[in-house]
Amino acid sequence: MKKIFDPKRATWPKILERPTQSYSDIEPIVKQIFDEVSVEGDTALKRYIKKFDGADLDSLSVSQIEIDLAKENVSEELKNAIALAKSNIEAFHTSQVVPSKKTETTKGVICWQEKRAIEKVGLYIPGGTAPLFSTILMLAVPAQIAGCEEIIMCTPSDANGNVHPAVLYTADLCGVQKIFKIGGIQAIAALTFGTESVPKVYKLFGPGNQYVTVAKQMALKFDMSIDLPAGPSELLVYVDDSATASFMAADLLSQAEHGTDSQVILVSSSVTKLEEIESEVYTQLAKLPRKDIAKTAVANSKLIYCSVQDDAIDLINSYAPEHLIISTVDAQKILPKIKNAGSVFVGDYTPESAGDYASGTNHTLPTNGYAKNYSGVNLDAFQKSVSFQEISENGLSLIGNAIEIMAEAEGLYAHKNAVSLRLDKIKDKSSE
Structure with a gap:
């Protein structure tokens, strides 16, 4: 050291440099795999799984039989440890639930915000040198609390096409609906584009090596959202x-x-x-x-x-x-x-x-200096905030003129007219 x-x-800056390649170093191979998966779908996935993981797969998905067998091969001691962790993760992330609060910004003008779950989320679970079943807890538990309707998971298999029993047990315990034996860049591409087997999701979650990190950043170019750069x-x-x-x-x-x-x-x-x-x-x-x-x-x-x-x-x-x-x-x-x-x-x-x-607490966290502008994964990562407002006639009377003045100043007369018509109606009704 x-x-x-x-x-x-x-x-x-020189002392604190990370020992990783740059985005530009890795981008060409990521782009190639993305291009092939977007066109060839499952065929490209199987080809890259064979190349990188050594597995020759007939089916990309994990079967219920494999999940049931995995449950039998996980010790009670480990099951109890996972249960304790799951309970604490649930407690911490449930504490992040924020009740909706209505605010009367002006008399008769009510505004509020409500959380809505992201419907389809894709979880990437690394499995190269260690079976990171703990990451499933960190991602699937808050996804369930948030109310995500579809929780899809990708994780690499070994050369024989097997996924570690603890990974399958934990995924099933945490409500993951579909599990695919896909790792690395190709997994991120599959969740980004969707294939014959793998559903396209709305947001990607999970850590990985520098190749996975660049793949997630590449996915942003294809209308995908990601949790954070976690390399x-x-x-x-x-x-x-x-x-x-x-x-x-x-x-x-x-x-x-x-x-x-x-x-x-x-x-x-x-x-x-x-x-x-x-x-x-x-x-x-x-x-x-x-x-x-x-x-x-x-x-x-x-x-x-x-x-x-x-x-x-x-x-x-x-x-x-x-x-x-x-x-x-x-x-x-x-x-x-x-x-x-x-x-x-x-x-x-x-x-x-x-x-x-x-x-x-959650262990899916920003790396490579991204803690300057990213938070770690939390409950909000699996939700969107939707704003609402309801305005009474009196409320519009109080703020309407300000809207008209501002809209006219920006040269947006249809905006002004949308308010003016209503104000005229209110005036007519008050004069009756």
């Missing part, structure tokens, strides 16, 4: 002397093991603690089953010493991490200064893993 001491602000995982940890080194090292490795293109950064006000955590990272790394993946990610990571806290906070906001852990004695004072982060974990006993699985 590269150590950097009190870096000058001019060097921050390779990243974590920034900010500590002082009070942090427990073994805890913080474990947190850094928990994200490093996601993929070789993941990035973890440690920022510390203590050189001693920085070196202590670095030593712990390598001690724990040697014992990890996924150490080869984590080792590559760690090689791309940084240890940054900041002697001035305000500089450290500015650096954090500049990086805009997907996950941010703050383990300092004055953490509560720092929190109001955090402007850009996907999800924040406060204190020594709040591991990032809790948010990934069972605390209740």
Whole structure:
């Protein structure tokens, strides 16, 4: 891990670069797959599944028999853990339900807003190096709470055409109606265009590698909506002397093991603690089953010493991490200064893993600096806000003249006339 001491602000952009390819590097292959799926449908999907996943599929969809078998192959211990996580995720996202409130902006002018669920949503669940059934909970649970009518899921199979039992069990538990054995760029293309087997959806959800992230951005060109750009995982940890080194090292490795293109950064006000955590990272790394993946990610990571806290906070906001852990004695004072982060974990006993699985918050979060302008997935992501208004005759009498004046000033006389005709009618009725 590269150590950097009190870096000058001019060097921050270079220091904080993500170890990923640019959009332009990946766009050509994404465009090619999109073009082929849009024209050839299932035929193109099967071809790319064979190429990338090694599976020769007769059917793209998961059968009920496969789902029933999966239920039998998931241990009761894991089922209970999933149930606990699901309950907490439901509680947190249900708390985001906002009741509609009518406002009388002027006497006789009533305005209000109501939420409407997005009818058809597509969930992408990565499955390359790990079966991320936890992501199903994070997406399907709020989709159900929001009232989405169709919940469609794509996830890659193994070379034998099988999907991990925990993935199928969780999808069924969370009300996913259709599951397809499709991964990567081709899955995003299928949900964007629709094929003979896969329905076209209205909005795409789910994290993925940098290829999936670019595919989701490409989908925006085809009248699709997406949750957020969620690519390779990243974590920034900010500590002082009070942090427990073994805890913080474990947190850094928990994200490093996601993929070789993941990035973890440690920022510390203590050189001693920085070196202590670095030593712990390598001690724990040697014992990890996924150490080869984590080792590559760690090689791309940084240890940054900041002697001035305000500089450290500015650096954090500049990086805009997907996950941010703050383990300092004055953490509560720092929190109001955090402007850009996907999800924040406060204190020594709040591991990032809790948010990934069972605390209740959502783990589908903006990466690559998008926390500066995107929120993580929440209940609102599965809904639209529709505004309503109802105006009485008296209400229109009070605001009508202002509308006429403004419309005439913009040269939109039909707009003015729509009000003038009504005002004339009101005047006629009052003179009778």
